[in-house]
Amino acid sequence: MQKILIVEDDEKLRNELKIFLEKNGYEVESLETFNNTIEDILNINPDLVLLDINLPNVDGQYVCKEIRKISNMGIIIVTSRDSEIDELLSINYGADHYITKPYNIQILLAKIASLLRRTDLSAETSDKIDAKDFIINTSNSTIEKQGKVIELTKNEYKILKYLVQNREKIVSREEIMDCLWETESFIDDNTLTVNITRLRNKLEELNLKELLETRRGQGYILRK
Amino acid sequence: MKFKNFFKDKIITTTLLLFAILAIEIFLIAYPIANFIRIYIPIIIIVLYIIGITIEYLAKKQFYTNLIMTLEELEDKYLITEIVKSPNFIEGKILSNSLQQINKSMIENVNKYKYMLEDYKEYIELWIHEIKMPIATSKMVIENNKNEVTKSIDEELEKIENYIEQALFYARSSTVEKDYYIRKTSLQNIVNESIKKNKNILIAEKISLNIHDIEKEVNTDSKWIVFILNQIIQNSAKYMKSEEPSQIEIYAKQAKENVILYIKDNGIGIKKGEITRVFEKGFTGTNGREANKKSTGIGLYLCKKLCDKLGISIELNSVQNEGTEVRLVFPKGSYVDIT
Structure with missing residues (x-):
């Protein structure tokens, strides 16, 4: 550590x-x-x-x-x-x-x-995050499952990473926007909706559609 | 100084002299002397007298004309004692000495207030640094105990932070001392920092941002300019229309002599007659007096003051019900490149 x-x-x-x-x-x-x-x-x-x-x-x-x-x-x-x-x-x-x-x-x-x-060069931090159902590659912002690789856009990648970090917790739209704005992607409400839809479609390609759930009026949750 | 006026001052001396000549003439009647001498004596006296007062007049005229002219040309009139030489006639000497003493005492007096102001400013800066400590600690406590209550306190803390920032820059703006540091700064970094700082209000108000063409460099103090941008962005966020989607557009244009940063919103705008007054201290306008706006009339006033110090010009255009555009014009003069 x-x-x-x-x-x-x-x-x-x-x-x-x-x-x-x-x-x-x-x-x-x-x-x-x-x-x-x-x-x-x-x-x-x-x-x-x-x-x-x-x-x-x-x-x-x-x-x-x-x-x-x-x-x-x-x-x-x-x-x-x-x-x-x-x-x-x-x-x-x-x-x-x-x-x-x-x-x-x-x-x-x-x-x-x-x-x-x-x-910390010695520790060589891994550029792969194991999210159990799939793997996130931080170096080229892709997700993969059983050898199938899908590319994510910059915003999709950030959103997914934030959801993974807060897995099984309800994450509000404001929180996601806050996180994106912090990294200088100043997206608005509509863009967020579009990004979430696209992210969901990409997850579907890996048969992981049910993973990302919408909680009406509260936000999103990435299930286990 | 006109000769007429000067001569008026000499009226007593002249009258007495004429009486003296008359007395001499009456005295001379008692003696049998040549007429030539009777005429010669008063003429010689009068001629010498005229020469005498002419010399005096010319000396005085030179001094006073010089004094008045210099005074008119001088911007800081109190510097007059440094410029005009002390003359060689007595009234002039007295005047010049008195001026010097008055000036000295005045400067001492002014300095006293200058030091007082400086002292006060230092205290404000110190106080501001101190007050930031408990705020930082409170924010940490909130971060470690996140819930609805602390979130609400956090929002209030943010307002406090903004007010403190204003006080700090107000103190900085009102001193003569140079308090900024100008260097090459990326406009993009400045804009990003300012937006991040105001992200809570911008997200809460559902304002969409359209930022483009800001990959430019300007010579300025980034801390000051971020503060100025904060005020402008906060104003935009505060005065949006409720019925249509709010938008703020930020972009820059490179001209030959300057870089212009535009901050444009589609908010409620400003009444035509009030636009010229928005930079006045304490001016709140019709918009600011509305309920919940809590305008203090300090934000834009400070922006203008700080911009003046940094050599940036700030301009504002607005159409009521359509929006407001603020332009910051950064000069690109070659002299600033040295820094």
């Missing part, structure tokens, strides 16, 4: 963030004291560190610079300072991303995931 270290002096935020990231399948550690911040981070040696700028005793940007001299771990600066200059400085000091508080939690999650994929 990949290890994330939270360097944040607000205790409550730290704990909530920890709960959230653990829920999303990461191993999470956090610093409780900030006397030897740089050494502590290097000792724990996480795959990724979420670093606040305003820390007691030390400046986050300085920490970032010092860590970068020694380690190649992913660094995401998370701060309430939102000027262009702070961002530029942090990136120059070797931070991989710069997110301002209050952050959009989905964006944070997406950046963590993409950064970990990039930094």
Whole structure:
């Protein structure tokens, strides 16, 4: 499991963030004291560190610079300072991303995931998701079942992936749109309907039509 | 300074001098001297007097004319003491010295307020960074405890965030200090970021987006421009028609000297007479006074102010019941390429 270290002096935020990231399948550690911040981070040696700028005793940007001299771990600066200059400085000091508080939690999650994929070359994350009844190929956005391969469009792929992630849960249309908008596919209500219909037809080609169910007035559910 | 006016000031001296000449003439009658001398004495006195006041007049005229002319040409009139040289006659010296002292004290006074404003701005910025902490924490708590209640609180938090953002930029817009950083920025990134930020309201209002031709680069501060776009998009989302499908179209056009970003909606539009006033502070208009709109008249005012600082021009066109179009014109001058 990949290890994330939270360097944040607000205790409550730290704990909530920890709960959230653990829920999303990461191993999470956090610093409780900030006397030897740089050494502590290097000792724990996480795959990724979420670093606040305003820390007691030390400046986050300085920490970032010092860590970068020694380690190649992913660094995401998370701060309430939102000027262009702070961002530029942090990136120059070797931070991989710069997110301002209050952050959009989905964006944070997406950046963590993409950064970990990039930094963790050894783990070679699989480009196939096994959805039991079929397999999703993340590299070329296709689905396959028993050797039969069907191509998905960008939006169909994103929708299916979201449904698989939330399997057996009712997913509202708003939630799906929210997820698509987050990845910059700004589709409207009608386009979503069209995409769902097409996705259903493609699933039918694999004899999986009954898998995607519509719950009137509530949304969709991907059955087991 | 006209000679007539100057001479009026000399009327007492002149009258006294004429009396003196008269007195001398009366005195001379008692003595048997040549007529030539009787005439010569007053003429010599008058001629010398005229030469004297002419020299004085010319010196003063030069100084005061220069002073008035410079004052008229100067945009910042208080700089006059830095430009006009102190003259060599006494009233001029006194005037010049007084001006310098008045100016100095005025500048000190103005600086006092400038520092106060700066101080206040710093406090606001600090406060804003502090208030963002509990908001971020609250959002995390909500994320870990998702239900109908927390979702509703989340929506309110979002409104709070928007108001805070406005306060931050209001503080930034009213200082003289340069607070932005201009560099090459992708319009696409800016637009995407702004839409993502407002996705909740856009999805809730069922607004379809038509974004095209925005793969262009402009020189600007992305943080500021995202804030400006947020205000414009939020306005569009707020003032939509209920009876037909809402749409926002965003696209850019490259011209020779600039890049123009268009944000166009098919909303309720703005009354003809009110269009010119939308950038005024506190102007809410007929639309804004409607129930539930809660317009403060700050959003567009701030946009205009920030645009002015960034050197972008913001223009607005609208037809009532048809929609509104906002244009942001980014100059493409070669001088900004250096940054």
